Amino acid sequence: MHVIEIDDPADPRLADYTRLRDVNLRRHLEAEHGLFMAEGEKVIRRAVAAGYAPRSLLLTRRRAEALADLDVDAPLYLVEEETAERLVGFDLHRGALAAFHRGPLPSLDEVLAGARGIVVLEDLVDHTNVGAIFRSAAGLGVDAVVLAPRCADPLYRRSVKVSMGAVFTLPYTRLDDWYGGLDELREAGFHLMALTPGEDSRPLREAMSAVDPDTGVGLLLGTEGDGLSARWLERADARVHIPMSGRDVDSLNVTAAAAIACYELTHRGGAGVRVHRGGP
Amino acid sequence: MHVIEIDDPADPRLADYTRLRDVNLRRHLEAEHGLFMAEGEKVIRRAVAAGYAPRSLLLTRRRAEALADLDVDAPLYLVEEETAERLVGFDLHRGALAAFHRGPLPSLDEVLAGARGIVVLEDLVDHTNVGAIFRSAAGLGVDAVVLAPRCADPLYRRSVKVSMGAVFTLPYTRLDDWYGGLDELREAGFHLMALTPGEDSRPLREAMSAVDPDTGVGLLLGTEGDGLSARWLERADARVHIPMSGRDVDSLNVTAAAAIACYELTHRGGAGVRVHRGGP
CATH class of the missing domain: 3.40.1280.10 (SPOUT methyltransferase, trefoil knot domain)
Incomplete structure (x- = not known):
């Protein structure tokens, strides 16, 4: 992981995390980009363990160390809590988020x-x-x-x-x-x-x-x-x-x-x- | 039921219905007054059928007929949708509410x-x-x-x-x-x-x-x-x-x-x- 600090919620590198509670927006965005979101440290670790490749991870600065041991080739965006809230639409608080590539569905x-x-x-x-x-x-x-x-x-x-x-x-x-x-x-x-x-x-x-x-x-x-x-x-x-x-x-x-x-x-x-x- | 139209969300007769999503407020209010709330026509009918006595019922004017056949001795308050929303804290829409007396718990x-x-x-x-x-x-x-x-x-x-x-x-x-x-x-x-x-x-x-x-x-x-x-x-x-x-x-x-x-x-x-x- 390469750590990148970002302060602007409109930064295009954070686009995967836009308005997570807007179901209609998210359906389109996730389908078009072939991605899905995982929320919470345990669930993110399980996605990685199951072989899914992250596009990026998002943590608040206060929680910067939460996934530090994760061996993945993806950027880790560190943001202020206020930036996170404006970006995703709710208080991220102690949370962690990650955007993953979907794989093709098996036959x-x-x-x-x-x-x-x-x-x-x-x-x-x-x-x-x-x-x-x-x-x-x-x-x-x-x-x-x-x-x-x-x-x-x-x-x-x-x-x-x-x-x-x-x-x-x-x-x-x-x-x-x-x-x-x-x-x-x-x-x-x-x-x-x-x-x-x-x-x-x-x-x-x-x-x-x-x-x-x-x-x-x-x-x-x-x-x-x-x-x-x-x-x-x-x-x-x-x-x-x-x-x-x-x-x-x-x-x-x-x-x-x-x-x-x-x-x-x-x-x-x-x-x-x-x-x-x-x-x- | 005796039907009473009310337009003021602060009318004391509506006090049982105050801010239904405020869990702390509701816990105190319901314990002190020995009441509980039922939401939705089907659930209200089930409470009555099980023998619980309503203190009152609340419907929006548009839904005035929803519980008209219910044979209970309690006031039915009819309110505008806007009054309902200001009172209970969310859009009552097609909903129905009732406040019931709690009974003593059995031994x-x-x-x-x-x-x-x-x-x-x-x-x-x-x-x-x-x-x-x-x-x-x-x-x-x-x-x-x-x-x-x-x-x-x-x-x-x-x-x-x-x-x-x-x-x-x-x-x-x-x-x-x-x-x-x-x-x-x-x-x-x-x-x-x-x-x-x-x-x-x-x-x-x-x-x-x-x-x-x-x-x-x-x-x-x-x-x-x-x-x-x-x-x-x-x-x-x-x-x-x-x-x-x-x-x-x-x-x-x-x-x-x-x-x-x-x-x-x-x-x-x-x-x-x-x-x-x-x-x-």
């Missing part, structure tokens, strides 16, 4: 190779929910995540943060084709289970234990309000639900449901979880 | 009577986490929640909202005594399982299946960062963990862990969940 074949349990997210638009599901899936031993074309970006700052960096280590890719995407997964050998609170479905545990332990399972999750699309419900091999108590609570939060479903997925057949390593 | 004996699976929250200070855990616990069929003295308030607006009203239907109470509280629960016949990522613990499912199906189980959950206190870990009957994959994710979010643990709790012994009704 579906690469992501599915050797996988036994995967999660398939349809149109989740909430970055917090996507990040939370990655954290649970990675922690519980899911092998990969496949996203529908309109699912929110796992490398958006908020997803990255909530995932605690799990988006770096859990392999994932995106389907090109929403309409036919499930058929691709089925042809790759996966038994597709749609999680839905609907009547016409089997209890999750019962359905999971009925699947041959050697068969790959894809767990389909939809958005919190509307759930999975009619198309995906219809193209799934099975519809499953988590039994509810009836105590005037008719559904779980999508991240709670995802945690339980991932847990059943990775504990089926009485198998323990296996250890995998991922990366970009 | 520990009342809450535990007939309960088979309970959740015991130690020092969770985040209202969002508390609300999310109530939602999962209620949905999955947990019978009651017991709070340590310092656990965050389930009837705080944010908890209520995130719980989707589950705080109204799932019976709960608070321990007077943190130090000796677990002994009270054990004397009431509960087998106490502390959820902890620590090494010195058994896998959750294995530990759960080892408990006699007729024995009540209390699941102890601690705060996200520090987990359970040494005292509670030591006084528990068993320490249990959710197996992790090792994919650089060393723990689950506390709400994800709670969802999985509640699911195991209510599915132990192969039993389905039972239907209970709660209330204030």
Whole structure:
């Protein structure tokens, strides 16, 4: 790292860090420049450890030593707290930021190779929910995540943060084709289970234990309000639900449901979880 | 309901609705007046259905008809959107608010009577986490929640909202005594399982299946960062963990862990969940 002190928030070298809370601006900026942001020392270290290359790092002067041991070939911008706040749009305080190069997404074949349990997210638009599901899936031993074309970006700052960096280590890719995407997964050998609170479905545990332990399972999750699309419900091999108590609570939060479903997925057949390593 | 139109945000009849995002102010105000706030039509209806008595309701003029069918003896204040925003501190937009009387908390004996699976929250200070855990616990069929003295308030607006009203239907109470509280629960016949990522613990499912199906189980959950206190870990009957994959994710979010643990709790012994009704 080469340390560069900058005092002007309008300095073009800081452009990657502009107005981090402006979701629309950031979506365009990050897509056009092929970058993503990581926030917090631990998450930045995890991105580096997973093989992502930083474009630059940003620290306040008071925290200049925070990432001093990091062996990366990128500029480290040191700024005053006031400069940081004017640049990013909030009080950076004890924070650390870094802009990383995105890599190309792996192919579906690469992501599915050797996988036994995967999660398939349809149109989740909430970055917090996507990040939370990655954290649970990675922690519980899911092998990969496949996203529908309109699912929110796992490398958006908020997803990255909530995932605690799990988006770096859990392999994932995106389907090109929403309409036919499930058929691709089925042809790759996966038994597709749609999680839905609907009547016409089997209890999750019962359905999971009925699947041959050697068969790959894809767990389909939809958005919190509307759930999975009619198309995906219809193209799934099975519809499953988590039994509810009836105590005037008719559904779980999508991240709670995802945690339980991932847990059943990775504990089926009485198998323990296996250890995998991922990366970009 | 008697409808009253008010235009002045400083009108003393609106005092219950002052600056809803000012957590410190609200804590004092709500404790002193024995009230809690519910936000959103669905949640307000659930509070009424659970037997809570409203002190008043607040709607913008545009939404005057939203709760017109509600049969309660309380004033309904109609205000302009601008008045609402100046009063509560944010854009009420399509929202509805109500102030309710708190009831006295039930005794520990009342809450535990007939309960088979309970959740015991130690020092969770985040209202969002508390609300999310109530939602999962209620949905999955947990019978009651017991709070340590310092656990965050389930009837705080944010908890209520995130719980989707589950705080109204799932019976709960608070321990007077943190130090000796677990002994009270054990004397009431509960087998106490502390959820902890620590090494010195058994896998959750294995530990759960080892408990006699007729024995009540209390699941102890601690705060996200520090987990359970040494005292509670030591006084528990068993320490249990959710197996992790090792994919650089060393723990689950506390709400994800709670969802999985509640699911195991209510599915132990192969039993389905039972239907209970709660209330204030």
